[in-house]
Amino acid sequence: MLVKDCMTRHPIMIAPETLANEAQQIMTTNRVRHLPVVGDGKRLKGLVTAKSFALKSDSISSLNVWEISRRLANLRVKDVMVKKIDILTASANMTVERAAVMLNEARQSALVVLENPDIVVGILTEVDIMNALQLMLGLPTEGIRVTIRMPNRKGEFQKINDFLNDKDWCVMGIGTYPSPRVEGDFYDMVLKLPDTTIEEVREGLGKIEDHQIIDIRDVV
Amino acid sequence: MNMDKKFEQPVLKLEDVAITYKVRNGEIDAVQNVSFEIFKGESHGIVGESGCGKSTVAWAIVNFLGANGYVKSGSIKFQGQELVNKSDEELRRLRGDQIAMVYQDPMQALNPSLRLGDQMKEVLTVHRGMSESEAEDRCVDMLSRVYMPDPENVIKRFPHQISGGQQQRVVIAMALLNNPALLIMDEPTTALDVTVEAAVLDLIAELRRDFDTAIMYISHNLGVVARVCTQVGVMYAGEMVERAPVRDLYADPKHPYTQGLLRCVPKLGGDKASSQLYPIRGRVPPPNNRPSGCVYGPRCDYARQRCLDERPEVRQMPDGTSVRCHFAEEIDPAAWIPPEDIKLTPATEDVTKNEPILIIKDLKKYYDVAGSSLKDILGLGEKRKVKAVENASFEVPRGSTLGIVGESGCGKSTLVKTIIGLENATAGQAEFNVEDVTFDVTSSLSGRDKKLIQELQMVFQNPDSTMNPSYTVGQQIGRPMERFGTVPPDQIRSEVVRLLEAMRLGENYFDRLPRQLSGGEKQRVGIARALASRPELVLCDEPVSALDVSVQAAILNLLIEIQREFGTTLLFIAHDLSVVRFFSDFVAVMYLGQVMEFGPAEEIYQLPYHPYTEALLSAVPIPDPSVTQKRIRLEGNVPSAISPPSGCRFHTRCPRRKLMPDGGKKCETELPPWREFNNGHRIFCHLPKETLESFDPVISKAAEPAAD
């Protein structure tokens, strides 16, 4: 899965001259946490996040209440946004996992996706990566979600594959990861199987040698 | 992306929008209380008849209502930002960048004196500050993306140098250059032929998926909307009366107007018997005189007192449809009984076996083309001809209807003009039999017998030009009677009134001027005028194509009724295959001046097909999303009629040519034979009968909805 497949396309964008108040309002009403700030032609100028609106104490300590409110009323997005050089950006053809690493390392919550050099084509937030995870595991569709633990060696996945072939079942989602909190070299695999029942799955997959069903449930 | 919409914000959200135009004395509310939203990657259709305010909504979104229009109340939010009262500069930045638009007439929308490339490039150079060469590369990419052949060359051309379908592709490519979040399309395919339209609609659907663009698609054509949209809003008299997912809207329309509209359109999906049309009574109220209660109240079959008194609010139905009707739950469209006066008496006799009244044999019509070299001007050059009609032959039994279909430029109008005498035939015979007298119809009008002139009359396409604006209805209907002396002068008035009543227009129309009539009424008067000389044969040149569907249904019903009553023979030209099927006993399909297929109407729409008919049927937009059509698209443009392809004229574009044993060599060189089938059904094709019969049917009703 590449960034272009899971990013939010056509993100809501605002102009640098927009009032900060308005930007804040747009963020609340549309329930977004990041607003790319763009000039003409969607060229990236900055990024507004929820944190941008937090007042910096040094700038207001000397002002009285009325001055603060007046100042806030005239505040423009360009005054509060994260500047372009500080924004994490990615290209649309990057892999999702690479993007996740970038976000993790920089401890940030969003990546702005750009194309030829600085035109915003989308935004990738933590939420989008979560969504990608959901999709990979076949979340929106109804089916049996089964977690199988198997030894980390060649041919193990082949067994499951052969079985699925025999049964003529399809797979809605799949994911593997090293088994957590287990001794030995094991991998857990999550499978999402539609059009079947818990019993059938248990009957079939449970019988495979060295494999162990550690979780099974009927979910949406 | 199958994300749930609950988490997502709409790209465009209109809330309670009212749009008003200032006019000389006061204001006109063009649009009232329109609310809807469009999400990313969704294509939202807006359908309605002319004058219901569809386009006004679109112009309001881009804030281009002209000097005297403004949004009176409500809000238009684009990605959460209010567009109403936005500054010009902010709007300018959004337009062409985040919001793009495609309009009805691509020729008009492109600047005639700038090269296409320059018009496209400036979108990029102005908004993005791209360099010329970079922008050019991107334009070429985008043009190839919309399947424009030879894009490097196209950008160097001027708009008039490419065809209408290609112009529309350029406009679409231009709109997509900046990857807009919202694309507004205002009747983008209305000016195009049906096969070209089908290709453009395919393109739109594909681009929507690829670019994740929200599309607002405005159309009057229920079939087109059914093909491209996911959500549909129905507008009537400036209000949105119903909004639903496309499948629900067509399968289970809630609002009486939507139901009425769907009953007005002939459908190719069903059988002929089920395609009875039921027009909506009354007419759309003008914007300055809308009823105070439900706008549809006066025309609604279910209207009660409350509908006339109280304006209904938009209500959300359990299945997610929103309807502006007080009694939406109670109305069951299945239980609807057609009103008595609309019900047609079924045909009492089979007219298809009658003796022919019109016999056309090998009729040809060529036009000279004016050359531009000095030789041509002096008349020395070789005369080039446009072969508008080539060897047309058919017979029309008395009292029956022959429908002639084909795309624009196929020669159907020329054929009819030749028959009626507006054009001289180049060669061939045409005979017209009446009361044991036979006339040769290939002579010019001035050389014709007065009796023959009287027996052939015509109904025209455009309601606005069918009547002379300077004379009253009575004068215009009375004139043929006066001229042919069919009615004694002192009885003309009563005869005109009788005809008017037959057209369901009262005597009070006698002294009206054309400008006081609606389009449908003008068309009725046009029919009355054609009938006034009591002709045996009436030629109808697309008499309903310029009319709204509800009016169209009424006129079609009227024509049928008249035929039953007067026994008139009808020749009916149309580009709309579904109308022809509903209306005709026989159908002739024309392509590039050549009749490709001829036969009884039912046979034309069933196997076997001519490959061209097959492509046409596959392209017709059907107002029923549950019907699936085989996807056959013709490649290239219609060749020029000056130098039509050799052999079979269709061979350059024929998708079935490869089925020929020799791979289609024969099609290029030899004229195809007429292949005869049942009931006089003939197909002009090289393909053997068995092959023609082995095609799959184009239209099939899906057993169940396919998975999304």
Next chain:
Amino acid sequence: MAATQASSPVQSRGAKLLSSIQSYIALIFTSRIATIGLAIVLFWVVVGLISLVWTPVDPNASDFRPNQPMSAENWLGTDRLGRDNLSRVMAGTQVILLKTRVPALPLSGYFTGLAGLIGIVLIIRAIPMLEEPNQRLKGWGNLIVGIALIPVVIFLNGLLGLQAIVLPNFVLPLGVALWGVIGSLSLGTVLGLLAGYKGGWYDQIIMQILDALIAFPRIVLYLVVITALGQGDLIMIFAIAVTGAPGVARLARSQALDIKTRDYIRAAETRGESIWFIMFREIWPNAIGPLLVDSMLRVGYAIFTIGTLGFLGRGLPPPEPDWGNMINVARPSFGTVPVSVLAPAVAIGSLVVGLNLFVDGLNEEITRYQK
């Protein structure tokens, strides 16, 4: 029954006319420019009407005090011959707008003219008939009668002694400018409709001749016609009609080209109507609107032209005062008595400007109304 049948369309037509006139008047007053223009024009019409019955002094009477400046006695001074400028400016509207002086002509002249006119109409009518097989005979008949008419009438005139009967001078209502425009309107409309509706060779030939007329510098044409034929109201009308006709014909042709594509023309053709029915019953009523507006502008041009020719010493003949002529006569003493020059100059200028303002405003309202 028959009576009511006959009367009701007539009534409705009268009512129609009334309501359309009303709406036009309303239209004029919605435009401020048109209102101002109309006021100026009406002012001069009223001045002219008054001058028919009363002027401060007889416009042609001299008080033997030439070239007087403005004074209480002569508000606009006097001219070279001591005639009152105010009275002459007032009376100057007459020949332009209110009356046309027809000189004494033998009765035979009128008959011959009329016969010529009928002959021309017959010849024009004959041409399309010759093309249609079943009318060819009639067409030849018309052609022969048309050609023969003129010499026959001339001969009869002589025989009947009509040469001897001379009609005295008389005055037609409406001025030279108006008659000139009516002339160019009729001539241009017929030619334009014929060229536009028939197309083909008719169009080629008519337009080629009219184009030649357009390329001909009109001032030369005026000067030549007047030099050759002498000064006179009828000659001025003739000159204005001939020079104006090509413009009218062009407009009428474009109207006909537009209207002939309408379906109601097809309908008339499929009824087998004659070309004259189609041209004058079907096309003409729909083409006349823009032509009338255009002719109102042409009245302005005609006044412009009459003034210019008067200024060049080739205007309308005396004794009635003509503004252009007044300027021409007073010009040598421009430096000393400018008012003698300026008064008629301003009169012409304001009348033409007024007409143009009126038409311009009206036009703008009409086009806005159509939108």
Next chain:
Amino acid sequence: MVRFLFQSVISVVVTVFLVSILLFFMLDPSDGEILVKILGIESTPAQRESLARQLGLEIPVLQRYADWMIGNDFRARRLIGQDITQLNNPSSGDLEWWIDQGEGRYVQYQLGEGGELSVLVRNEDGTYTAEPAGDVWWEEDGKEVFWGIDDEGRAAKWIKGEGAIAYVSTQTGWQEIPGAPVQYIPLVKGVLRGDGGVSLRTNRPISNTIPTRAANTFILAGAAFIFVMPLALLFGIIAGINEGKLIDRTISIFGLIGTSTPEFVTGLILIFIFAIQLRWLPALAIDTAGGGLTVRLLTLPVLTLTAVELGYVIRMTRASMVDVMKAPYIRTAIIKGMPFRRVVFRHAVRNALMAPITIIMLHINYFIGGIVVVEILFGYPGLGDYIYKSAIFGDVYGLGASAIVTVLVAISTRLIGDLVYTFINPRIRYS
């Protein structure tokens, strides 16, 4: 393109033909009225008749028309039997006809007092020396006749012993010259070959007069044109994009007033203000001091012409601009998010200028009318003034030639307009 040029050529031919026929027959001078104008009312019928013969007016009108159009030198050459040619007279600058006898010998003939024909041999400086001609007569119908060129440069026929009496106006009065030729053919190469003959009014070759007159007019018209065009287009565009606003109303009304006021009215008012009241500028544009045409002289005439033309062009440009600004492609450009300035200059102006260019070029005829009036008003020695005086005098040759010049100017401007139109309109250029 070929079709278009072909049509233009036909149009020129037809127009020139019609114009010349019309002029020639309407102003046919053979009725003798013109003789009275030339000779004065005191002249005797014999004198008039002699002049008519000298001017060739007794030649049938169709023949005269043909002579004037295509010339009669070849006809004369046949009659004379010798080659004839046109030579420049250094003292007057006019071209004169001589018989070319070869080897640089050019001669004319004159009948002496005694009925003896003398030959006038041309010297280098244009003067001649008389020599006896000897026996050059030949026999025709029993009479001895001779065709030659007389000392006025006309082809003339003498009959021995039958000399007619010619009346020639000299400085001392009328002179009776006996033994004059009995028939004259005023030699001319024909308008189509660039020679309009001798003016009846000035008795000078027309082809000498017209170029200088036309040059003067060209200066006047050119100055007005250079002044009008940029201004008018600018104002027209400004008014067009501000349709209905105050600035548009102001420009439109001033334009309307300018173009609908006759030139002589505008000119008189300008003279009144600037020449009579303020005394800044001269009221006449005649070069009295010999300093040539100066800006001071030209200002008022140019201003007068400008007032009329400016208004017209503004109105045309404005109307076209208004139309174009309502066109769907302008809407497209705005919806594409183009800045307004770009919309106007890149998308609108070019399309808006197409229509007025042809219309403005057609207006040249009114413009010529204006020039005539302005030249007469300011006494400016241009072609307009010449046309006017010729027309008033009835000088068919002078008027005809200058009218054909104006027709050619009118047609060629129209052609230029059409060409420019095709050039800026790709729809025509590329089809």
